[in-house]
Amino acid sequence: MSAAQIKTATCYHCGDECAGHPIHAHNKDFCCQGCLSVYEILSKSGMCDYYDITKNPGVSRKTLVRKDKFAFLDQKDIVASLISFRDEKETHVTFHLPQIHCSSCLWLLENLHRLNKDVQSCRVNFVKKEATVVFNHRTTSLRGVAELLTGIGYEPYISLQQLSKRSTFFNRGKILKLGVAGFCFGNIMLFSFPEYLGIDIHEGSLVIMFRYLNLLLSLPVLFYSSSEFYLSAWKSLRHGFLNIDAPIVLATLVTFGRSLYEVLSGTGSGYFDSMSGIVFFMLIGRVLQDKTYEQLDFERDYTSFFPIAATRVVNGEEEIVTLPGIRLNDTLLLHHHELVPADGILTRGWAVIDYSFVTGESVPVVKEMGEIVYAGGKQLEGNIEILVIHEVNQGYLTRIWNRSDNTAPKNRNGSFVNLLSRYFTILLFSIAALSACYWYFHAPSAIANVVTSILIVACPCALLLSNTFTNGNILRILGRKGFYLRNAQTIEEIGDVDHIVFDKTGTLTSNREPHIQYDGKPLSALLKKQVTSLAKQSSHPVSRIIAGWLGNNGKMSVLAFKEVPGMGIEGIVEEDLISLGSSFFITGKHEYDATGSCVFLSVEGEHWGTFRISNRYREDVPLLLKNLQKKYSISILSGDNAAELPYLQGLLGMDTHILFNQSPAGKLDYIKDLQSKGHKVMMVGDGLNDAGALKQADAGIAVSDNQNNFTPASDGILKAEALTQLDRFIRMCKANRVIVLSAFIVSILYNIIGLSFAVQAQLSPMIAAVLMPASSLSILLIAYGCSNMVARRLKLAAKTDDNQVFA
Incomplete structure (x- = not known):
C-alpha cells in the first residue's frame, strides 16, 4: 500500500482516519482491532445491512474496555437498583447510551435480539439517548447485556447517582x-x-x-x-x-x-x-x-460523575465494592482511565492524574508512591493502588460540591x-x-x-x-440552537446581567487535542520516526501528544532510555542520542514562553528545535469576546498558569480582569465580590471546579462538549459548538x-x-x-x-x- 493510500485510508466501521498502517481485512480498512471485531460480530450475525443505512455509522473502538469492567453488575443489590421490572421470565432495564448519534444506531440497537437470542427487545429513546432492554434473566444476566452493548460500541454509562434513585421525572x-x-x-x-x-x-x-x-x-x-x-x-x-x-x-x-x-x-x-x-x-x-x-438534568451532583463501583484489594484478592461501601484504609485498584473515587495515598504504580475537571488545570499531574491523589482525578496510564484516607462522602471532590450547596440562594421571586x-x-x-x-x-x-x-x-x-x-417559545427557540435553560425565570436573569465571567480551560478552549507549533531545524522523515519512538516510551501526556502529532508511526528500538520526572526523556534511537524535555534539561538554561508549554528537542546534544503546545481556542471565540465586550464587563478565570496572559490581554485589552491559578473557592469568592458591588453576573464554565461559581452567579451556564460530559448544577446547559452565539442568546433573553x-x-x-x-x-x-x-x-x-x-x-x-x- 502506498504512502498516499495509508494517509487517506478511513475506517469502514467508524469513519476515523487510520493513522499509520490500517488493518486491512475482508477487503476493507479498519482503524483498530476493536472496529474490526464489531464488523466481524455483525457479519457473523448477518447484520451487515447496518452499513447500508449510513456511511461509517459505527463508534470508534480504539479505546477498548477491560474485560471485567462490568463485574459489579453481578451483585444483586446493584442489579436491583438499576432494573425497572422483573418477573419470572424477563427483566426490563434502561441504559443511558451516550454514543447514540444517528439512524444506524437506532437500527442496530433495535435489532439487538439478532445478535443475542436472550435479548427479547430493545427500544431506543433517541432524544434521551436511552435504550430500554428486555432480556431473559434465566439465560443471560444484566452484566451480559451491558457487555453485549459495549462490544458493539455502545458502552452503558452507569453512575453512582442511579443507586440513590434520584432521577427526575416529569410531573404527570x-x-x-x-x-x-x-x-x-x-x-x-x-x-x-x-x-x-x-x-x-x-x-x-x-x-x-x-x-x-x-x-x-x-x-x-x-x-x-x-x-x-x-x-x-x-x-x-x-x-x-x-x-x-x-x-x-x-x-x-x-x-x-x-x-x-x-x-x-x-x-x-x-x-x-x-x-x-x-x-x-x-x-x-x-x-x-x-x-x-x-429530559435535561440541571441538578446533577458529584454522584452522577462518579462510577457506581470500584475494585478493592483484600489480602491480595480483588473484589467489587460499591462506592458507599468504601471505608477508611481500604486499598483500591484503579485501572487505566478510571476515576479516583476517594482521596488516598499512592501505594503502588506511577500515577499520571488528569485533574482538569476538578481544578481547571489542563496539564496532568505526575504522582509517585507516597503522594496523595485526590478524588475526581482520572488515572491516565496503567494500573495503580491507593490507600483510602477519606471516604467518598468526605473527599476533596465532595467538599467542593458541598461548599457550592452552601452558597447563598438566588433571589427567584424578583420576576417583573x-x-x-x-x-x-x-x-x-x-x-x-x-x-x-x-x-x-x-x-x-x-x-x-x-x-x-x-x-x-x-x-x-x-x-x-x-x-x-x-417564555415557552423563547425556550424552544434557544433549545433548537443548543442552549437549554432550567426555567423561564432564567430568561429574566440572563436579560439582567451586566458582567460575564468565563472559565478558560474547557470553556473558551477545547478539551480536544491542543495546538502544537514546531520551531527549529526541519524534521526529516527519519528524525520524525526517531522522536516518535522516543516519545512513545514515556507515559507522560505531553510525550503522547507529541507522538500523536508526529503521526504515531515510529517503530524503532530505543536503547538506554532514561526519564527524569519533571525534566525530560532521552535515549539512543538508530545510533542517535535524542532528548526531549524542558529548556534546562536540554540547554541548561531556564526559558519561559508566554504562548504555552514548550518541549525542547536535541539531537546528539545539539538543540534542534522546540515544540510549543498551547490551548486550542474554540472557533470564533475571539469574535464572541469582542462582541460581548461592547456591552458587558468581561472577566476570565482559569486554573491554568499565566502562560496565555499576553494573548488574552492583546485580545481583550489590558483593563480586562484575567486571573490565573484560580481554585474553585477562588472562583466562587470572585463571583461574590462582583455581586457585592451591585453587578448581575453570568458565569460560563464547564467542570466541577466551576460548580460553586455557577451556583452563586445570577445565571450559571454550563458548557458541554458532548452528551457524556458531566455538567454540574446550573441554570442553563450550552452546547460547546453554540458558545459563539452567546451574544445572540443574551439579546433574545433581553x-x-x-x-x-x-x-x-x-x-x-x-x-x-x-x-x-x-x-x-x-x-x-x-x-x-x-x-x-x-x-x-x-x-x-x-x-x-x-x-x-x-x-x-x-x-x-x-x-x-x-x-x-x-x-
Whole structure:
C-alpha cells in the first residue's frame, strides 16, 4: 500500500482516519482491532445491512474496555437498583447510551435480539439517548447485556447517582389536570351552543339540563385542574406578597360563584365556559414550558460523575465494592482511565492524574508512591493502588460540591411579571371596591353585576398567558440552537446581567487535542520516526501528544532510555542520542514562553528545535469576546498558569480582569465580590471546579462538549459548538421583557376600555366572559409572533437537528 493510500485510508466501521498502517481485512480498512471485531460480530450475525443505512455509522473502538469492567453488575443489590421490572421470565432495564448519534444506531440497537437470542427487545429513546432492554434473566444476566452493548460500541454509562434513585421525572399530575380541563371545557362549550344561538322556548327542560350539566363539568376544573393556581397563590400570600396567580384564583372563584347563583336561581346559564377555558389555556402554557426540557438534568451532583463501583484489594484478592461501601484504609485498584473515587495515598504504580475537571488545570499531574491523589482525578496510564484516607462522602471532590450547596440562594421571586401583577391586583381590588360603594348608594341591585364584570374583564390572564407563552417559545427557540435553560425565570436573569465571567480551560478552549507549533531545524522523515519512538516510551501526556502529532508511526528500538520526572526523556534511537524535555534539561538554561508549554528537542546534544503546545481556542471565540465586550464587563478565570496572559490581554485589552491559578473557592469568592458591588453576573464554565461559581452567579451556564460530559448544577446547559452565539442568546433573553410588556400594554388598553363600561353598569358579565378569551387569544398571537420575529432578526429561527438534546 502506498504512502498516499495509508494517509487517506478511513475506517469502514467508524469513519476515523487510520493513522499509520490500517488493518486491512475482508477487503476493507479498519482503524483498530476493536472496529474490526464489531464488523466481524455483525457479519457473523448477518447484520451487515447496518452499513447500508449510513456511511461509517459505527463508534470508534480504539479505546477498548477491560474485560471485567462490568463485574459489579453481578451483585444483586446493584442489579436491583438499576432494573425497572422483573418477573419470572424477563427483566426490563434502561441504559443511558451516550454514543447514540444517528439512524444506524437506532437500527442496530433495535435489532439487538439478532445478535443475542436472550435479548427479547430493545427500544431506543433517541432524544434521551436511552435504550430500554428486555432480556431473559434465566439465560443471560444484566452484566451480559451491558457487555453485549459495549462490544458493539455502545458502552452503558452507569453512575453512582442511579443507586440513590434520584432521577427526575416529569410531573404527570399536571398533564392529567390539563386533560381534565380540556375535556370539561370542550363539553361545556358544546352544551352552551344551543343557548348562545337561541333555543325554542318550548324546550325549557333542555335549557335546565344543559345548565346543570355545565355545572357538573365545571366542578373538576374548579377543584382539581385549578389546584395548581390555588397552591401558588396560597404560598405567595403566606410569604407576604401577591403573585400573578392570586387575582386569577379570585376571578375563577367569583366567576364560578356568580355562575352557580344564576343556575340555581334560574336567572341565567353562568360563565362556566370562560372559567374552564382560561384554566385550560393557562395549563397548556405551563405544561409546554415544563415539558420542554424534562429530559435535561440541571441538578446533577458529584454522584452522577462518579462510577457506581470500584475494585478493592483484600489480602491480595480483588473484589467489587460499591462506592458507599468504601471505608477508611481500604486499598483500591484503579485501572487505566478510571476515576479516583476517594482521596488516598499512592501505594503502588506511577500515577499520571488528569485533574482538569476538578481544578481547571489542563496539564496532568505526575504522582509517585507516597503522594496523595485526590478524588475526581482520572488515572491516565496503567494500573495503580491507593490507600483510602477519606471516604467518598468526605473527599476533596465532595467538599467542593458541598461548599457550592452552601452558597447563598438566588433571589427567584424578583420576576417583573410578579411585580406588575402585584400592583395590578391592588388596583383591580380598589376599582371593584370603589365601584361597589358607588352603586350601593345609587342602585344596590347593580352591585353584583358591576363587581363580577370588573373581576372577569380585568382578570390578568392575558398577562400570565403572554408571559408563559413568550417564555415557552423563547425556550424552544434557544433549545433548537443548543442552549437549554432550567426555567423561564432564567430568561429574566440572563436579560439582567451586566458582567460575564468565563472559565478558560474547557470553556473558551477545547478539551480536544491542543495546538502544537514546531520551531527549529526541519524534521526529516527519519528524525520524525526517531522522536516518535522516543516519545512513545514515556507515559507522560505531553510525550503522547507529541507522538500523536508526529503521526504515531515510529517503530524503532530505543536503547538506554532514561526519564527524569519533571525534566525530560532521552535515549539512543538508530545510533542517535535524542532528548526531549524542558529548556534546562536540554540547554541548561531556564526559558519561559508566554504562548504555552514548550518541549525542547536535541539531537546528539545539539538543540534542534522546540515544540510549543498551547490551548486550542474554540472557533470564533475571539469574535464572541469582542462582541460581548461592547456591552458587558468581561472577566476570565482559569486554573491554568499565566502562560496565555499576553494573548488574552492583546485580545481583550489590558483593563480586562484575567486571573490565573484560580481554585474553585477562588472562583466562587470572585463571583461574590462582583455581586457585592451591585453587578448581575453570568458565569460560563464547564467542570466541577466551576460548580460553586455557577451556583452563586445570577445565571450559571454550563458548557458541554458532548452528551457524556458531566455538567454540574446550573441554570442553563450550552452546547460547546453554540458558545459563539452567546451574544445572540443574551439579546433574545433581553427581548423577552419587551415582548411581555408590549402584550401587557395591549391587555391594559383592553382592560381600560372594558372597565370604563363595567363601572358604569353598561357591560354584562356575559359580554365580559366572551371578551376575556378573545383578548387572551389576541395576546397569545402577539407574544408568539413577536418572539419569532425577534428570533429571525437574530438569525436564531432556523431549525437544527432534532438530536441535539442530551441528558
